[in-house]
Amino acid sequence: xxDPIAKxxxxxxxxxIRKFFDIVSEMPDAISLGVGEPDFDTPWHIRDEGIYSLExxxxxxxxxxxxxxxxxxxxxxxxxxxxxSYEASSEVVITVGGSEAIDIAxxxxxxxxxxxxxxxxxxxxxxxxxxxxxxxxxxxxxKEENEFRLTAEELMxxxxxxxxxxxxxxxNNPTGAIMEREDLxxxxxxxxxxxxxxxxxxxxxxxxxxxxxxxxxxxxxxxERTILINGFSKAYAMTGWRLGYACGPAxxxxxxxxxxxxxxxxxxxxxxxxAVEALRHGDNDVADMxxxxxxxxxxxxxxxxxxxxxxxxxxxxxxxxxxxxxxxMTSEDFCTSLLKAKKVAVVPGTAFGESGEGFVxxxxxxxxxxxxxxxxxxxxxxxxxx
Amino acid sequence: xxxxxxxxxRMSILKAIEHDGRVDLNELAIRLxxxxxxxxxxxxxxxxxxxxxxxxxxxDWEKTDxxxxxxxxxxxxTPQRGQGFDSIAERIYKYPEVxxxxxxxxxxxxxxxxEGRSLKEVSSFVTNKLSALESVLSCATHFIMRxxxxxxxxxxxKHEDERMLVTP
Numbered sequence: 126x127x128d129p130i131a132k133x134x135x136x137x138x139x140x141x142i143r144k145f146f147d148i149v150s151e152m153p154d155a156i157s158l159g160v161g162e163p164d165f166d167t168p169w170h171i172r173d174e175g176i177y178s179l180e181x182x183x184x185x186x187x188x189x190x191x192x193x194x195x196x197x198x199x200x201x202x203x204x205x206x207x208x209x210s211y212e213a214s215s216e217v218v219i220t221v222g223g224s225e226a227i228d229i230a231x232x233x234x235x236x237x238x239x240x241x242x243x244x245x246x247x248x249x250x251x252x253x254x255x256x257x258x259x260x261x262x263x264x265x266x267x268k269e270e271n272e273f274r275l276t277a278e279e280l281m282x283x284x285x286x287x288x289x290x291x292x293x294x295x296x297n298n299p300t301g302a303i304m305e306r307e308d309l310x311x312x313x314x315x316x317x318x319x320x321x322x323x324x325x326x327x328x329x330x331x332x333x334x335x336x337x338x339x340x341x342x343x344x345x346x347x348x349e350r351t352i353l354i355n356g357f358s359k360a361y362a363m364t365g366w367r368l369g370y371a372c373g374p375a376x377x378x379x380x381x382x383x384x385x386x387x388x389x390x391x392x393x394x395x396x397x398x399x400a401v402e403a404l405r406h407g408d409n410d411v412a413d414m415x416x417x418x419x420x421x422x423x424x425x426x427x428x429x430x431x432x433x434x435x436x437x438x439x440x441x442x443x444x445x446x447x448x449x450x451x452x453x454m455t456s457e458d459f460c461t462s463l464l465k466a467k468k469v470a471v472v473p474g475t476a477f478g479e480s481g482e483g484f485v486x487x488x489x490x491x492x493x494x495x496x497x498x499x500x501x502x503x504x505x506x507x508x509x510x511x
Numbered sequence: 512x513x514x515x516x517x518x519x520x521r522m523s524i525l526k527a528i529e530h531d532g533r534v535d536l537n538e539l540a541i542r543l544x545x546x547x548x549x550x551x552x553x554x555x556x557x558x559x560x561x562x563x564x565x566x567x568x569x570x571d572w573e574k575t576d577x578x579x580x581x582x583x584x585x586x587x588x589t590p591q592r593g594q595g596f597d598s599i600a601e602r603i604y605k606y607p608e609v610x611x612x613x614x615x616x617x618x619x620x621x622x623x624x625x626e627g628r629s630l631k632e633v634s635s636f637v638t639n640k641l642s643a644l645e646s647v648l649s650c651a652t653h654f655i656m657r658x659x660x661x662x663x664x665x666x667x668x669k670h671e672d673e674r675m676l677v678t679p
Contacts, residue, residue, distance in 0.1 A: 140679060142677060142678070142679045145677055146675070146676070146677040146678075149676045149677050150676065153676075155676065157676040157677060159676060159677035159678070160674050160675070160676070160677065160678050161678045161679050162674060162678055164672065164674070248679065249679045298679075416523075416526075419544075420527070420542035420543065421542070423541055423542055423543070423544050424538070424541055424542050427541045470676060470677055472677060476679070477679075493542070
């Protein structure tokens with residue numbers, strides 16, 4: 126029989142996190158700090174609205190772009206929180222999570238051989254999505270001394286005549302890094318000069334702990350070259366509902382919607398009705414969850430200091446990214462041996478790119494009690510190494 | 512610290528201790544990004560001002576072999592000249608059996624919550640003490656059959672983490 130699998134798929138590396146997941150799965154009694162989703166349940170009023178939509182028989186497809194009602198609420202939300210305005214009828218598409226938005230944005234924009242600049246460590250899907258879209262990923266390794274922000278120099282060094290898109294994943298998973306206004310201004314200037322488009326993955330925007338999140342789309346001259354991606358998973362604890370969105374100029378959103386129409390049809394209807402409720406009445410829920418995350422963030426950073434574990438202060442998402450370089454082990458060895466010795470699961474930084482070597486991702490989407498228990502074990506473990 | 516900072520600090524302390532009265536003060540200060548002495552002082556001040564009225568324990572007595580009966584009693588009363596409902600409320604809340612007393616809008620005036628060891632004990636209190644008060648016009652007693660949620664805590668079942676152990 127012929128090989129049924131396309132070479133470009135066969136060549137695709139399995140996600141680094143998958144391997145670690147398999148090891149952890151054999152230890153069901155391990156304490157995990159390895160989860161990339163909120164520990165909160167979706168607020169009840171949002172779930173209730175989903176249920177109510179089912180009771181009313183709202184069980185059909187919506188338009189390809191998504192419910193108009195929801196697109197309008199998204200535009201209001203972005204305008205009141207991030208000072209950027211979009212046209213609900215032509216500049217928004219509702220997707221199956223932020224991940225679909227990333228995929229269709231890259232597929233809509235890339236010609237074969239065009240380059241996509243991808244800062245790492247970052248979420249696992251940018252490189253494979255770029256390759257599947259026929260593009261060439263150009264990885265920029267972010268540095269701890271820059272608090273894992275993308276600098277203008279790093280961006281300049283990665284640009285070639287074939288560069289078309291910059292992926293901007295901030296607040297960042299796995300580092301927790303953010304980009305503040307002046308950081309973004311430097312990046313925006315280069316993108317305009319070099320005529321580069323930005324795919325800005327802002328799924329963690331609502332979880333920012335230093336000032337308010339700034340979207341690059343709100344800077345002068347950037348809206349027309351930015352695809353802003355956000356969603357409901359992290360801010361509203363709605364991961365399982367699979368709902369995200371992309372906003373941008375109509376001449377990019379329209380071809381993205383074409384792709385979306387052929388492979389997805391429309392995002393889940395129940396989730397869309399629930400999301401309308403989230404945007405209308407969910408501000409307080411988000412504020413409460415953000416405050417809870419922030420308390421845990423401060424607590425972890427304080428504990429790391431006490432343990433003498435080096436860690437830059439991250440201001441976004443729900444991750445901390447401490448350095449384990451002092452122990453002279455690879456991230457993977459460190460994580461595997463911590464898991465075996467103390468049954469605590471944290472994720473090797475290398476699961477998010479080679480530049481994650483020497484770091485581990487610790488999620489604080491856990492109660493303070495769980496964090497304390499896990500920290501106690503980590504303390505014992507690193508004492509045994511020192 | 513200006514007035515606004517103090518107000519903000521107080522609010523975040525209250526929010527944090529409302530559902531966890533036993534939290535360690537140093538840990539609380541770390542979590543809130545505040546100075547431990549400031550937190551201790553703020554709490555002492557709020558205790559003095561009667562904002563923090565006590566630190567209690569939430570107990571699900573159902574799970575013990577101690578028998579208890581809780582009743583909600585709707586009470587209609589005649590307000591007294593010059594004192595409104597305050598003096599009758601005081602006469603009621605002074606009974607140690609009475610757990611809570613609320614002044615209510617709507618079809619009746621006071622909601623009295625009381626706990627007793629048996630139905631008989633509660634009924635006898637309502638008949639002999641409460642109804643016998645001069646300004647009490649009527650009482651309607653509702654016995655609680657099960658407590659599902661108390662002060663924001665669900666008593667029925669423990670919450671389990673259903674997430675996968677590791678996700679990107």
